[in-house]
Amino acid sequence: MWRSHLARSLHQHQDQPEVKFLQLATVGIDQRPRNRTVVFRGFLENGDRFQTPLQDCLKIVVDRRSQKPEQIAENPWAEACWYFTKTRSQFRISGKLQLIDHQCPDLELQTARIETWQALSDPARIQFSWPHPREARIHFSKTDPPNAAQPLSTFCLLLLEPTEVDRLELRGNPQNRWLYLRDEQGNWTEQEVNP
Amino acid sequence: MWRSHLARSLHQHQDQPEVKFLQLATVGIDQRPRNRTVVFRGFLENGDRFQTPLQDCLKIVVDRRSQKPEQIAENPWAEACWYFTKTRSQFRISGKLQLIDHQCPDLELQTARIETWQALSDPARIQFSWPHPREARIHFSKTDPPNAAQPLSTFCLLLLEPTEVDRLELRGNPQNRWLYLRDEQGNWTEQEVNP
Numbered sequence: 284m285w286r287s288h289l290a291r292s293l294h295q296h297q298d299q300p301e302v303k304f305l306q307l308a309t310v311g312i313d314q315r316p317r318n319r320t321v322v323f324r325g326f327l328e329n330g331d332r333f334q335t336p337l338q339d340c341l342k343i344v345v346d347r348r349s350q351k352p353e354q355i356a357e358n359p360w361a362e363a364c365w366y367f368t369k370t371r372s373q374f375r376i377s378g379k380l381q382l383i384d385h386q387c388p389d390l391e392l393q394t395a396r397i398e399t400w401q402a403l404s405d406p407a408r409i410q411f412s413w414p415h416p417r418e419a420r421i422h423f424s425k426t427d428p429p430n431a432a433q434p435l436s437t438f439c440l441l442l443l444e445p446t447e448v449d450r451l452e453l454r455g456n457p458q459n460r461w462l463y464l465r466d467e468q469g470n471w472t473e474q475e476v477n478p
Numbered sequence: 479m480w481r482s483h484l485a486r487s488l489h490q491h492q493d494q495p496e497v498k499f500l501q502l503a504t505v506g507i508d509q510r511p512r513n514r515t516v517v518f519r520g521f522l523e524n525g526d527r528f529q530t531p532l533q534d535c536l537k538i539v540v541d542r543r544s545q546k547p548e549q550i551a552e553n554p555w556a557e558a559c560w561y562f563t564k565t566r567s568q569f570r571i572s573g574k575l576q577l578i579d580h581q582c583p584d585l586e587l588q589t590a591r592i593e594t595w596q597a598l599s600d601p602a603r604i605q606f607s608w609p610h611p612r613e614a615r616i617h618f619s620k621t622d623p624p625n626a627a628q629p630l631s632t633f634c635l636l637l638l639e640p641t642e643v644d645r646l647e648l649r650g651n652p653q654n655r656w657l658y659l660r661d662e663q664g665n666w667t668e669q670e671v672n673p
Contacts, residue, residue, distance in 0.1 A: 306501035308511035308512065310505055314505065316557045318501060318502075318511075318513060320559060329662075360510035361511055362512055364501045367497075368632045375512075377510065379514075406651070416671075416672050417671050418671060421670055457605075476613060477609045
Protein backbone atom coordinates (compact mmCIF):
# COMPACT_ATOMS: atom_id res chain seq x y z
CA MET A 284 0.00 0.00 0.00
CA TRP A 285 1.81 3.26 0.95
CA ARG A 286 5.14 1.45 1.09
CA SER A 287 4.93 0.37 -2.55
CA HIS A 288 4.36 4.01 -3.59
CA LEU A 289 7.26 5.13 -1.40
CA ALA A 290 9.49 2.40 -2.88
CA ARG A 291 8.61 3.60 -6.38
CA SER A 292 9.44 7.20 -5.53
CA LEU A 293 12.77 6.11 -4.03
CA HIS A 294 13.54 4.04 -7.12
CA GLN A 295 12.79 6.91 -9.48
CA HIS A 296 15.25 9.15 -7.62
CA GLN A 297 18.03 6.64 -7.10
CA ASP A 298 20.47 8.89 -9.01
CA GLN A 299 19.98 11.62 -6.39
CA PRO A 300 21.78 10.97 -3.06
CA GLU A 301 19.57 13.54 -1.27
CA VAL A 302 16.48 11.45 -1.97
CA LYS A 303 17.12 9.78 1.41
CA PHE A 304 16.85 13.12 3.23
CA LEU A 305 13.55 13.67 5.00
CA GLN A 306 12.39 16.17 7.59
CA LEU A 307 11.60 14.82 11.05
CA ALA A 308 9.39 16.86 13.37
CA THR A 309 9.21 16.28 17.11
CA VAL A 310 7.90 18.33 20.03
CA GLY A 311 10.55 20.02 22.17
CA ILE A 312 10.48 19.95 25.97
CA ASP A 313 9.35 23.60 25.72
CA GLN A 314 6.30 22.32 23.73
CA ARG A 315 7.56 23.99 20.57
CA PRO A 316 7.90 21.97 17.40
CA ARG A 317 11.39 20.95 16.25
CA ASN A 318 12.21 19.99 12.70
CA ARG A 319 15.41 18.80 11.08
CA THR A 320 16.68 16.87 8.08
CA VAL A 321 17.63 13.26 8.76
CA VAL A 322 18.80 10.42 6.52
CA PHE A 323 16.59 7.41 5.86
CA ARG A 324 18.64 4.27 6.61
CA GLY A 325 16.14 1.76 5.25
CA PHE A 326 13.32 -0.15 6.92
CA LEU A 327 13.90 -2.40 9.91
CA GLU A 328 13.97 -5.92 8.51
CA ASN A 329 11.95 -8.73 10.08
CA GLY A 330 10.75 -6.37 12.82
CA ASP A 331 7.42 -8.22 12.74
CA ARG A 332 9.24 -11.31 14.05
CA PHE A 333 10.79 -9.52 17.04
CA GLN A 334 9.78 -10.50 20.56
CA THR A 335 7.97 -7.16 20.68
CA PRO A 336 6.86 -6.93 17.04
CA LEU A 337 7.62 -3.73 15.17
CA GLN A 338 6.04 -2.93 11.83
CA ASP A 339 7.20 -0.79 8.90
CA CYS A 340 9.83 0.97 11.01
CA LEU A 341 11.99 3.59 9.33
CA LYS A 342 15.60 3.57 10.55
CA ILE A 343 17.35 6.84 11.39
CA VAL A 344 20.60 7.39 13.28
CA VAL A 345 20.92 9.87 16.11
CA ASP A 346 23.63 11.24 18.37
CA ARG A 347 22.77 10.64 22.03
CA ARG A 348 24.02 14.17 22.81
CA SER A 349 21.58 15.82 20.38
CA GLN A 350 18.27 17.23 21.57
CA LYS A 351 16.15 14.42 20.13
CA PRO A 352 16.62 11.84 22.94
CA GLU A 353 15.25 14.10 25.67
CA GLN A 354 12.43 15.28 23.41
CA ILE A 355 11.45 11.70 22.59
CA ALA A 356 11.52 10.68 26.26
CA GLU A 357 8.83 13.31 26.96
CA ASN A 358 6.83 12.96 23.76
CA PRO A 359 7.57 9.99 21.49
CA TRP A 360 5.40 11.20 18.61
CA ALA A 361 6.90 12.36 15.35
CA GLU A 362 5.91 13.24 11.84
CA ALA A 363 8.33 12.80 8.98
CA CYS A 364 7.74 14.82 5.84
CA TRP A 365 9.34 13.43 2.70
CA TYR A 366 9.08 15.23 -0.59
CA PHE A 367 10.17 13.76 -3.93
CA THR A 368 10.93 16.35 -6.58
CA LYS A 369 10.68 14.22 -9.75
CA THR A 370 7.45 12.43 -8.92
CA ARG A 371 6.14 15.51 -7.05
CA SER A 372 4.95 13.18 -4.26
CA GLN A 373 4.80 14.00 -0.57
CA PHE A 374 4.61 11.42 2.21
CA ARG A 375 3.77 12.56 5.72
CA ILE A 376 4.58 9.65 8.00
CA SER A 377 3.28 9.95 11.53
CA GLY A 378 4.03 7.58 14.37
CA LYS A 379 5.94 6.82 17.53
CA LEU A 380 9.69 6.97 17.89
CA GLN A 381 11.79 4.44 19.76
CA LEU A 382 15.38 5.23 20.66
CA ILE A 383 17.84 2.32 20.83
CA ASP A 384 20.97 3.40 22.70
CA HIS A 385 24.03 1.45 23.85
CA GLN A 386 22.25 0.44 27.05
CA CYS A 387 19.16 -1.03 25.37
CA PRO A 388 18.77 -4.53 26.90
CA ASP A 389 16.63 -5.93 24.06
CA LEU A 390 18.96 -8.22 22.11
CA GLU A 391 17.13 -7.94 18.79
CA LEU A 392 17.07 -4.15 18.96
CA GLN A 393 20.69 -3.98 20.09
CA THR A 394 21.65 -6.18 17.15
CA ALA A 395 19.73 -3.86 14.81
CA ARG A 396 21.65 -0.91 16.32
CA ILE A 397 25.03 -2.59 15.77
CA GLU A 398 24.18 -3.66 12.21
CA THR A 399 23.05 -0.13 11.37
CA TRP A 400 26.39 1.22 12.65
CA GLN A 401 28.28 -1.31 10.55
CA ALA A 402 26.35 -0.30 7.44
CA LEU A 403 27.33 3.40 7.79
CA SER A 404 30.17 4.98 5.85
CA ASP A 405 33.31 6.14 7.67
CA PRO A 406 32.35 9.83 7.23
CA ALA A 407 28.97 9.08 8.82
CA ARG A 408 30.51 7.11 11.71
CA ILE A 409 33.16 9.74 12.41
CA GLN A 410 30.51 12.34 13.29
CA PHE A 411 29.71 10.42 16.46
CA SER A 412 33.25 11.12 17.71
CA TRP A 413 32.97 14.89 17.22
CA PRO A 414 32.70 17.29 20.19
CA HIS A 415 29.31 17.87 21.81
CA PRO A 416 26.80 19.17 19.21
CA ARG A 417 25.39 22.70 19.65
CA GLU A 418 28.06 23.69 22.17
CA ALA A 419 30.47 26.56 21.46
CA ARG A 420 32.63 25.62 18.52
CA ILE A 421 35.82 23.74 19.17
CA HIS A 422 38.08 23.85 16.13
CA PHE A 423 38.90 20.19 15.90
CA SER A 424 40.72 18.65 12.97
CA LYS A 425 40.09 15.37 11.19
CA THR A 426 40.23 12.29 13.37
CA ASP A 427 40.64 8.67 12.45
CA PRO A 428 37.41 6.79 11.77
CA PRO A 429 36.09 4.82 14.77
CA ASN A 430 35.92 1.03 14.92
CA ALA A 431 33.55 -0.03 12.13
CA ALA A 432 32.41 -3.15 14.00
CA GLN A 433 31.54 -1.73 17.42
CA PRO A 434 29.40 1.44 17.71
CA LEU A 435 30.46 4.38 19.83
CA SER A 436 28.30 4.97 22.91
CA THR A 437 27.04 8.24 21.38
CA PHE A 438 25.45 6.27 18.55
CA CYS A 439 21.72 5.54 18.73
CA LEU A 440 19.33 3.90 16.33
CA LEU A 441 16.01 5.68 16.07
CA LEU A 442 12.95 3.81 14.83
CA LEU A 443 9.85 5.55 13.53
CA GLU A 444 6.90 3.15 13.59
CA PRO A 445 4.17 4.69 11.41
CA THR A 446 0.51 4.66 12.36
CA GLU A 447 -0.73 7.23 9.83
CA VAL A 448 0.51 8.18 6.38
CA ASP A 449 -0.74 11.04 4.22
CA ARG A 450 0.25 10.75 0.56
CA LEU A 451 -0.15 13.72 -1.74
CA GLU A 452 0.54 13.59 -5.46
CA LEU A 453 0.93 17.11 -6.82
CA ARG A 454 0.78 15.86 -10.40
CA GLY A 455 -2.64 16.07 -11.93
CA ASN A 456 -5.14 18.87 -11.87
CA PRO A 457 -6.72 18.57 -9.36
CA GLN A 458 -4.07 16.86 -7.22
CA ASN A 459 -4.56 13.46 -5.59
CA ARG A 460 -4.34 12.51 -1.95
CA TRP A 461 -4.75 9.40 0.18
CA LEU A 462 -4.78 8.74 3.93
CA TYR A 463 -3.53 5.43 5.30
CA LEU A 464 -4.38 4.42 8.86
CA ARG A 465 -3.08 1.48 10.86
CA ASP A 466 -5.57 -0.22 13.16
CA GLU A 467 -4.91 -1.97 16.48
CA GLN A 468 -4.25 -5.26 14.69
CA GLY A 469 -1.60 -3.62 12.52
CA ASN A 470 -3.67 -3.64 9.34
CA TRP A 471 -3.59 -0.62 7.05
CA THR A 472 -6.67 0.94 5.52
CA GLU A 473 -6.64 3.44 2.67
CA GLN A 474 -8.98 6.33 2.03
CA GLU A 475 -8.90 8.70 -0.91
CA VAL A 476 -9.45 12.30 0.24
CA ASN A 477 -9.62 15.76 -1.28
CA PRO A 478 -6.21 17.39 -1.74
CA MET B 479 23.28 37.77 8.93
CA TRP B 480 21.30 34.50 8.42
CA ARG B 481 19.16 36.16 5.77
CA SER B 482 22.14 36.91 3.55
CA HIS B 483 23.15 33.23 3.66
CA LEU B 484 19.57 32.18 2.91
CA ALA B 485 19.42 34.67 0.01
CA ARG B 486 22.62 33.20 -1.42
CA SER B 487 21.28 29.64 -1.20
CA LEU B 488 18.05 30.74 -2.90
CA HIS B 489 20.03 32.47 -5.63
CA GLN B 490 22.21 29.43 -6.28
CA HIS B 491 19.12 27.27 -6.79
CA GLN B 492 17.05 29.70 -8.84
CA ASP B 493 16.87 27.20 -11.73
CA GLN B 494 15.03 24.72 -9.45
CA PRO B 495 11.37 25.58 -8.79
CA GLU B 496 11.28 23.29 -5.73
CA VAL B 497 13.88 25.43 -3.97
CA LYS B 498 10.95 27.37 -2.51
CA PHE B 499 9.57 24.24 -0.83
CA LEU B 500 10.28 23.98 2.87
CA GLN B 501 8.90 21.78 5.64
CA LEU B 502 6.80 23.48 8.29
CA ALA B 503 6.34 21.75 11.65
CA THR B 504 3.59 22.69 14.10
CA VAL B 505 2.08 20.95 17.13
CA GLY B 506 -1.33 19.36 16.59
CA ILE B 507 -4.20 19.78 19.03
CA ASP B 508 -3.43 16.18 20.09
CA GLN B 509 0.10 17.41 21.07
CA ARG B 510 1.64 15.40 18.26
CA PRO B 511 3.95 17.10 15.80
CA ARG B 512 2.69 17.85 12.30
CA ASN B 513 4.93 18.45 9.34
CA ARG B 514 4.20 19.37 5.73
CA THR B 515 5.78 20.95 2.70
CA VAL B 516 4.80 24.56 2.06
CA VAL B 517 5.89 27.12 -0.50
CA PHE B 518 7.94 30.15 0.51
CA ARG B 519 6.20 33.25 -0.89
CA GLY B 520 8.95 35.74 -0.03
CA PHE B 521 9.54 37.91 3.00
CA LEU B 522 6.95 40.40 4.24
CA GLU B 523 8.14 43.78 2.99
CA ASN B 524 8.34 46.80 5.27
CA GLY B 525 6.91 44.76 8.14
CA ASP B 526 9.16 46.75 10.48
CA ARG B 527 7.13 49.86 9.64
CA PHE B 528 3.76 48.28 10.50
CA GLN B 529 1.74 49.63 13.40
CA THR B 530 2.66 46.40 15.17
CA PRO B 531 6.15 45.86 13.76
CA LEU B 532 6.97 42.49 12.28
CA GLN B 533 10.50 41.45 11.45
CA ASP B 534 11.93 39.00 8.92
CA CYS B 535 8.55 37.32 8.37
CA LEU B 536 8.37 34.46 5.90
CA LYS B 537 5.13 34.44 3.89
CA ILE B 538 3.23 31.18 3.36
CA VAL B 539 -0.31 30.67 2.10
CA VAL B 540 -2.82 28.45 3.86
CA ASP B 541 -6.35 27.17 3.31
CA ARG B 542 -8.57 28.15 6.22
CA ARG B 543 -10.12 24.66 6.08
CA SER B 544 -6.79 22.90 6.58
CA GLN B 545 -5.64 21.75 10.03
CA LYS B 546 -3.06 24.49 10.49
CA PRO B 547 -5.42 27.30 11.65
CA GLU B 548 -6.75 25.37 14.65
CA GLN B 549 -3.27 24.10 15.51
CA ILE B 550 -1.86 27.62 15.41
CA ALA B 551 -4.68 28.97 17.59
CA GLU B 552 -3.63 26.54 20.34
CA ASN B 553 0.13 26.69 19.83
CA PRO B 554 1.52 29.41 17.55
CA TRP B 555 5.09 28.02 17.52
CA ALA B 556 6.59 26.51 14.41
CA GLU B 557 9.88 25.36 13.05
CA ALA B 558 10.56 25.43 9.33
CA CYS B 559 13.28 23.16 7.99
CA TRP B 560 14.73 24.19 4.66
CA TYR B 561 17.36 22.11 2.95
CA PHE B 562 19.29 23.25 -0.15
CA THR B 563 20.75 20.39 -2.17
CA LYS B 564 23.44 22.24 -4.17
CA THR B 565 24.94 24.24 -1.32
CA ARG B 566 24.20 21.40 1.14
CA SER B 567 22.91 24.01 3.62
CA GLN B 568 20.12 23.53 6.14
CA PHE B 569 18.22 26.36 7.79
CA ARG B 570 16.00 25.57 10.77
CA ILE B 571 13.84 28.64 11.31
CA SER B 572 11.94 28.71 14.57
CA GLY B 573 9.37 31.31 15.57
CA LYS B 574 5.75 32.27 16.02
CA LEU B 575 3.08 31.99 13.37
CA GLN B 576 0.41 34.59 12.73
CA LEU B 577 -2.61 33.73 10.58
CA ILE B 578 -4.17 36.52 8.53
CA ASP B 579 -7.64 35.49 7.40
CA HIS B 580 -10.40 37.39 5.57
CA GLN B 581 -11.69 38.78 8.87
CA CYS B 582 -8.38 40.22 10.06
CA PRO B 583 -9.15 43.86 11.01
CA ASP B 584 -5.54 45.10 10.75
CA LEU B 585 -5.42 47.09 7.51
CA GLU B 586 -1.70 46.58 6.85
CA LEU B 587 -1.96 42.83 7.37
CA GLN B 588 -5.15 42.61 5.30
CA THR B 589 -3.38 44.49 2.49
CA ALA B 590 -0.48 42.06 2.71
CA ARG B 591 -2.98 39.17 2.45
CA ILE B 592 -4.64 40.66 -0.64
CA GLU B 593 -1.31 41.42 -2.34
CA THR B 594 -0.09 37.88 -1.67
CA TRP B 595 -3.25 36.52 -3.31
CA GLN B 596 -2.72 38.76 -6.32
CA ALA B 597 0.85 37.55 -6.71
CA LEU B 598 -0.21 33.86 -6.90
CA SER B 599 -0.58 32.00 -10.18
CA ASP B 600 -4.03 30.88 -11.37
CA PRO B 601 -3.24 27.20 -10.56
CA ALA B 602 -2.29 28.23 -7.01
CA ARG B 603 -5.40 30.39 -6.55
CA ILE B 604 -7.74 27.72 -7.92
CA GLN B 605 -6.85 25.34 -5.08
CA PHE B 606 -8.71 27.57 -2.65
CA SER B 607 -11.94 26.83 -4.51
CA TRP B 608 -11.55 23.05 -4.26
CA PRO B 609 -13.76 20.95 -1.96
CA HIS B 610 -12.90 20.66 1.73
CA PRO B 611 -9.35 19.24 2.14
CA ARG B 612 -8.94 15.83 3.84
CA GLU B 613 -12.62 14.97 3.46
CA ALA B 614 -13.72 11.94 1.42
CA ARG B 615 -12.77 12.52 -2.18
CA ILE B 616 -15.25 14.30 -4.42
CA HIS B 617 -14.37 13.82 -8.06
CA PHE B 618 -14.52 17.41 -9.18
CA SER B 619 -13.36 18.59 -12.56
CA LYS B 620 -11.45 21.71 -13.49
CA THR B 621 -13.10 24.95 -12.53
CA ASP B 622 -12.50 28.48 -13.75
CA PRO B 623 -9.84 30.42 -11.86
CA PRO B 624 -11.22 32.70 -9.14
CA ASN B 625 -11.06 36.50 -9.26
CA ALA B 626 -7.38 37.41 -9.28
CA ALA B 627 -7.94 40.72 -7.50
CA GLN B 628 -10.08 39.65 -4.56
CA PRO B 629 -9.08 36.64 -2.43
CA LEU B 630 -11.52 33.85 -1.64
CA SER B 631 -12.54 33.64 2.01
CA THR B 632 -10.71 30.30 2.31
CA PHE B 633 -7.42 32.07 1.57
CA CYS B 634 -5.16 32.98 4.50
CA LEU B 635 -1.73 34.49 4.68
CA LEU B 636 0.51 32.83 7.24
CA LEU B 637 3.49 34.71 8.64
CA LEU B 638 6.39 33.00 10.37
CA GLU B 639 8.34 35.51 12.46
CA PRO B 640 11.69 33.90 13.34
CA THR B 641 13.29 34.20 16.76
CA GLU B 642 15.91 31.45 16.34
CA VAL B 643 17.74 30.15 13.30
CA ASP B 644 20.07 27.15 13.16
CA ARG B 645 22.28 27.07 10.05
CA LEU B 646 24.18 23.92 9.19
CA GLU B 647 26.62 23.68 6.30
CA LEU B 648 27.26 20.03 5.46
CA ARG B 649 30.16 20.96 3.19
CA GLY B 650 33.50 20.78 4.89
CA ASN B 651 34.93 18.10 7.11
CA PRO B 652 34.01 18.70 9.86
CA GLN B 653 30.76 20.47 9.02
CA ASN B 654 29.96 24.02 10.11
CA ARG B 655 27.05 25.28 12.17
CA TRP B 656 25.81 28.59 13.55
CA LEU B 657 22.97 29.58 15.87
CA TYR B 658 21.26 32.96 15.47
CA LEU B 659 19.11 34.31 18.29
CA ARG B 660 16.86 37.36 18.28
CA ASP B 661 16.75 39.38 21.49
CA GLU B 662 13.85 41.42 22.93
CA GLN B 663 14.95 44.48 20.96
CA GLY B 664 14.87 42.55 17.70
CA ASN B 665 18.64 42.34 17.29
CA TRP B 666 20.21 39.12 16.08
CA THR B 667 23.29 37.57 17.65
CA GLU B 668 25.34 34.83 16.02
CA GLN B 669 27.21 31.98 17.68
CA GLU B 670 29.33 29.35 15.99
CA VAL B 671 28.64 25.90 17.47
CA ASN B 672 29.75 22.34 16.96
CA PRO B 673 27.87 20.53 14.19
